Amino acid sequence: MTPIRAIGQFVIDCVVLLGDLCTFAWTLCGWLIVRMPRGRVLWPILFEVGVSSVPVVCVTGLFIGMVLAVQSYDTLSQMHFQSQIGSVINGTLVKELGPVLAAVMLAGRVGSAMAAEIGTMKVSEQIDALRALGADPIAYLVVPRFLACFLMIPALTMIAEGVGIFGGWFVSTQVYGISSHFFWTYSDRFVTGFDVITGVFKSMSFGAAIAVIACQRGFRCGSGAEGVGRAATESFVASFIAILAIDFALALLSIQLVKLLWMLGISVT
Numbered sequence: 001m002t003p004i005r006a007i008g009q010f011v012i013d014c015v016v017l018l019g020d021l022c023t024f025a026w027t028l029c030g031w032l033i034v035r036m037p038r039g040r041v042l043w044p045i046l047f048e049v050g051v052s053s054v055p056v057v058c059v060t061g062l063f064i065g066m067v068l069a070v071q072s073y074d075t076l077s078q079m080h081f082q083s084q085i086g087s088v089i090n091g092t093l094v095k096e097l098g099p100v101l102a103a104v105m106l107a108g109r110v111g112s113a114m115a116a117e118i119g120t121m122k123v124s125e126q127i128d129a130l131r132a133l134g135a136d137p138i139a140y141l142v143v144p145r146f147l148a149c150f151l152m153i154p155a156l157t158m159i160a161e162g163v164g165i166f167g168g169w170f171v172s173t174q175v176y177g178i179s180s181h182f183f184w185t186y187s188d189r190f191v192t193g194f195d196v197i198t199g200v201f202k203s204m205s206f207g208a209a210i211a212v213i214a215c216q217r218g219f220r221c222g223s224g225a226e227g228v229g230r231a232a233t234e235s236f237v238a239s240f241i242a243i244l245a246i247d248f249a250l251a252l253l254s255i256q257l258v259k260l261l262w263m264l265g266i267s268v269t
Contacts, residue, residue, distance in 0.1 A: 024216045027138055028146060037144040047146045049110050050152035054159060060105050061160030064225040065089060066096055066169030069225055069256040073176050082176070086183035087190035089168035094191055098161035099199045103206035106153055107239035111214035114145055115235035119228040120220025127219070136221070154208030156202050161199070198254050202247060 068237050072088045116142060128138045166186075172178040214235045221231040 020220070021212065021216055024138075024229050025212050028142055028212065028215075030193075031136065031139040031143050032146070035139060035143075037139075037147065041140075042144045042147060044172075045148040046152060049106075049145075049148040050156065053106060053109060053152075053156055054086060056105060056109060057102055057156045057160045058163045060101060061098070061163035062167040064101055065093065065164030065169075066161070066171045068092060068164070069171035069176070070096070073172065075180075082189075083178060083182040085172050086169070086185075086187040088171070090165055090187040091167070091195065092189045093161050093164045094195050094199050096127045096247070096251075097156050098164060099110060099202040099206060100243060101158055102157040102160040103153065103203060103210065103243050106149075106156065106207075107210050107214075107243065108236050110149065111210045111239045112232040112236050114211070114214040115218040115221070116228055116232040117229040118142075118215055119221030122219060122221050122266065123223060123225075141144035142211075142215040142219075145215060146208065149211035150204060150206040151207075153210070154203040188260040194258070198250070202250050205246050205250065209246060210239045211229070213238045213242060 027082065068089045072085050073082055076082045076085055076088065119129075121141070127141075130137045130140060169180070171181055172183055173180050217231045217235040219240065221227045
């Protein structure tokens, strides 16, 4: 295959994949409007996505905060601004690293598991059995998982941010001797409610993207154990790319929104 043909085939495959993903998401939105899942179906998935993910999210957030404290102090101390370390740590966690890294961790833990589970159901013909019984597989399998990711990942992100802030505060005050008063004063001055809302909205977008991509990859799973493994891998890779792309788009949008609010005389500080 010539390079030009390979590039063309790659572009075609990407367009087909994107079209299939959009069609899948559109069908999902239709079922979200028509019918909500029952509690006995939704609660176990909420527990699996939310409660079971708390330990890994807490560990991730703690080390993110501590690493930010170590790196920030080394840089700020050279400029004699080390007392403002709280604004750097908390601002970075709330705006960017908290939502993004928590979503990446959950894409690996939750998204891959969803893709593998639904892929296994397809390989073992359980999805065909649902259709034979008159049940729509998207309404029965995808809608509860989408709602679980959409609702629980923002909560998990806030937990990760809270633990990360604690880790950054502990290293800053107990290891480097920064005054706790300055840590929280500068955090309050530079981290606004708009930043918190932006981070929560980002995490909701990430959760929706993870659920749609993971379930779509599971439904398009190939045959055999190799197909299930490939679906789980593709789910994580695609979710990771989607998280970064959505984060970039929302960052640009938030900047333009701040400018618009400032022009209207509305302060977000």
